[in-house]
Amino acid sequence: MDLIEQHRRSLDLWRQTVESVGPDAWDGPTPCSEWNVRDLVNHVVGEDRWTGPLMEGRTIADVGDALDGDLLGFDPKASALQAADEAESVVAERLPADPVVHLSYGDEKAAEYVAQLVADHLIHSWDLAAAVGWDRELDPGLVDEVARWWADREHLYRSGGMVADRPDVPADSPQDRLLVAGGRDPSWSAG
Numbered sequence: 001m002d003l004i005e006q007h008r009r010s011l012d013l014w015r016q017t018v019e020s021v022g023p024d025a026w027d028g029p030t031p032c033s034e035w036n037v038r039d040l041v042n043h044v045v046g047e048d049r050w051t052g053p054l055m056e057g058r059t060i061a062d063v064g065d066a067l068d069g070d071l072l073g074f075d076p077k078a079s080a081l082q083a084a085d086e087a088e089s090v091v092a093e094r095l096p097a098d099p100v101v102h103l104s105y106g107d108e109k110a111a112e113y114v115a116q117l118v119a120d121h122l123i124h125s126w127d128l129a130a131a132v133g134w135d136r137e138l139d140p141g142l143v144d145e146v147a148r149w150w151a152d153r154e155h156l157y158r159s160g161g162m163v164a165d166r167p168d169v170p171a172d173s174p175q176d177r178l179l180v181a182g183g184r185d186p187s188w189s190a191g
Helices: 003-019 037-055 076-097 110-132 140-151 154-159 174-181
Strands: 100-103 106-109
Touching (some): 003 110, 037 100, 037 110, 100 110
16 A cells, blocks of 8 residues: 555544544543543644645744644634645645655655654554544554554654553554554553
């Protein structure tokens, strides 16, 4: 599956999961202990809002603090869906040229950046689904693609403090193995 298709499918899963959030769920806990549901969705919206400027060659300094803080406003679902749509469009348009993107750790090829976005959307879709009681089943094709990509990078993300340690829990399926590699307990429950 090509990277544009992976990105589109990860966004489709994210959008479906965001649509499942009930009006009283926004303050609820998530598997990301430092975030409630609103914080988690705001994080992914931030990723989606950064996609355009970065894919267009802008730097973090160029954007400044324009994408800091609450990006959800009064209609979190609409904000999340609009940001996902914008990210999907810019990736489909710009990825074929594989431009350089200017990330916090340095310059990177766009393909690597988009692979990071696919992983972020996939894992955070699971986080959100687990938090709001939605279907936790991830796209098996995306799980396989992200697991292959992640295998060579897990140690970098973990040593950089970007993911939690692997929990010591059973991981019997490809999805569960990916979640554990990403620092998640597949049996997590909001309580």
